[in-house]
Amino acid sequence: MHQVEIATTQQTVLDSPVMTLNMGPQHPSTHGVLRVILKLDGETVIDLDCDIGYLHRGMEKIAENRTYTMIAPYWDRLDYIAAVSNGLVWVETVEQMMGLDVPRRAHYIRTILTELNRIASHLLWLGTHALDIGAVTILLWAFREREEILKIFERQFGARLTCHAWRVGGMPNDSYDDFEQDVRRFIGNIAGRLDEYETVLSENRIWLSRTVGVGVISGADAIAIGLSGPALRGSGVAWDIRKARPYAAYADVDFDVPLGDNGDTYDRYLVRMEEMRQSRRIIQQAIDNLPDGPVNAKVPKLIKPPIGDYYHSIEGPKGEIGCYLVSDGTQQPWRMRVRPPCFMNLQALKKLCIGHLVADVVAIIGTLDIVLGEIDR
Amino acid sequence: MPLVSVPKLTFAQKLKRFFMIDLLKGLGVTLKFNVGALTDKDAVAGKGIYTEQYPKVRPDVAPRFHGAPRLNMDPETHETLCIACNLCALACPEDCIDVIPMDVEVVVAGKPRRKKVLDEFIFDTSRCMFCALCQEACPTYCLELTQDFELATYSRAGFVWNREMLEQGRETVKYEA
Ligand code: SF4
Numbered sequence A: 001m002h003q004v005e006i007a008t009t010q011q012t013v014l015d016s017p018v019m020t021l022n023m024g025p026q027h028p029s030t031h032g033v034l035r036v037i038l039k040l041d042g043e044t045v046i047d048l049d050c051d052i053g054y055l056h057r058g059m060e061k062i063a064e065n066r067t068y069t070m071i072a073p074y075w076d077r078l079d080y081i082a083a084v085s086n087g088l089v090w091v092e093t094v095e096q097m098m099g100l101d102v103p104r105r106a107h108y109i110r111t112i113l114t115e116l117n118r119i120a121s122h123l124l125w126l127g128t129h130a131l132d133i134g135a136v137t138i139l140l141w142a143f144r145e146r147e148e149i150l151k152i153f154e155r156q157f158g159a160r161l162t163c164h165a166w167r168v169g170g171m172p173n174d175s176y177d178d179f180e181q182d183v184r185r186f187i188g189n190i191a192g193r194l195d196e197y198e199t200v201l202s203e204n205r206i207w208l209s210r211t212v213g214v215g216v217i218s219g220a221d222a223i224a225i226g227l228s229g230p231a232l233r234g235s236g237v238a239w240d241i242r243k244a245r246p247y248a249a250y251a252d253v254d255f256d257v258p259l260g261d262n263g264d265t266y267d268r269y270l271v272r273m274e275e276m277r278q279s280r281r282i283i284q285q286a287i288d289n290l291p292d293g294p295v296n297a298k299v300p301k302l303i304k305p306p307i308g309d310y311y312h313s314i315e316g317p318k319g320e321i322g323c324y325l326v327s328d329g330t331q332q333p334w335r336m337r338v339r340p341p342c343f344m345n346l347q348a349l350k351k352l353c354i355g356h357l358v359a360d361v362v363a364i365i366g367t368l369d370i371v372l373g374e375i376d377r
Numbered sequence B: 001m002p003l004v005s006v007p008k009l010t011f012a013q014k015l016k017r018f019f020m021i022d023l024l025k026g027l028g029v030t031l032k033f034n035v036g037a038l039t040d041k042d043a044v045a046g047k048g049i050y051t052e053q054y055p056k057v058r059p060d061v062a063p064r065f066h067g068a069p070r071l072n073m074d075p076e077t078h079e080t081l082c083i084a085c086n087l088c089a090l091a092c093p094e095d096c097i098d099v100i101p102m103d104v105e106v107v108v109a110g111k112p113r114r115k116k117v118l119d120e121f122i123f124d125t126s127r128c129m130f131c132a133l134c135q136e137a138c139p140t141y142c143l144e145l146t147q148d149f150e151l152a153t154y155s156r157a158g159f160v161w162n163r164e165m166l167e168q169g170r171e172t173v174k175y176e177a
């Protein structure tokens, strides 16, 4: 692994007046409607500010006027790239609040499909990140693999992106007939495909010069800012909720948590690539041990969690996605709060970008893997 | 202002760079796919080309797909299965369903009775998020989200489907392959 040193200099490179530049909100590389106000000295970023909220839909407020069953599809629309894991946070929060006993088969299928979703999310990240940096081929390949996952989602849930995957207490349907076969075929293919991506990218000189040493953040800083997910693990902090507080069937499967050394864009890339391989391992174990049985718990007709509050979080593809729920004993929550991983990760943008060139801002936005639907909610 | 210094390369790495091993390896992989696309007998079915030739070749949509809504009818009598119970409208998070019932006089076992039947059914597909909660709520399997996915129209009003459209489905242009 490369060692990176950070030197500081007080001198501006060019003795030019500071220029303010708006990047976005319609910029294709900001991954949505993000407006970044850059203060530039020549091409070097000396300060930046994010303007968010273009996609605000008031999800948390909407949830106060919906029943617990109705809220689930709204969760898909937070981080629409990872709708299946988002849905899992919501149903698990309600289930744990009500003390429902979800059958093992449902837990296993949930594990398989959320891990598939993690791969799909990382593939989309890889494709767009590489495209931002200038490697167009990877985008097409990543979407080819992602398509296979979306096909599985379509057959299982009836939708490709916003799946509305789970119901409180279990799943809307048991797995479809060829489910195991499809999943096995996919995990059989993906390993070789990941090697292909790495052959093209990992040693490529352009890729290296665009990512190594770009957007460095130390572990301590990452924790202070509140980063989570691959952005945190890229800085070498071993924190993965799948290990720390296992949910679904993660306690039964064996996997490693990849860590980076330098906390730069290249390390976060390696971490995500390795995470996809680990996801493949998890899916392999879960599908081999898939238990039989029902997929739904006994759920009361009216879902009314007991009075009180509860917080539950899972390791989404982007980081810790959590739900804080306050129930007043009625059919609708009194307050629902989303703990958004991308929102927290976006805070690091300023720290990561200062001192880099404008072109690196694009790479850094890509490496943070943000989805504006969830930042703005 | 932090500036980052990128590490010096080792001799082996420099040698690899000089002979462009990194680029050639990548090119080898891309070339493999190019050759595959050109030499496969049926590139679309084989490994080479993954693009779906829509609209000429229509995609094979999964049976569970949540697409255009439909009100199912009894296959024998061709009467609607809807009993105007309003459960779908109550289940919908987005309030896109309006069930308008009407009372009719029917004769049951020789006595006149009033019965609630379906008069009109309004389904706003522009606000629908295809979550299928309405389909799950329907007790008679009347309301169903079908495999039709072509929902675009030229006007906002066109997104609001009435009973006739829900029962007959919508005409879409089918292209020849
Ligand atoms: S699919 Fe969902 S949003 Fe659409 S009408 Fe049915 S319940 Fe409402």
Ligand code: SF4
Pocket (backbone or CB within 6 Å): B081, B082, B083, B084, B085, B086, B087, B088, B089, B099, B137, B138, B139, B140, B141, B142, B143
């Ligand atoms: S739930 Fe079914 S039967 Fe009841 S009103 Fe809706 S479509 Fe008709």
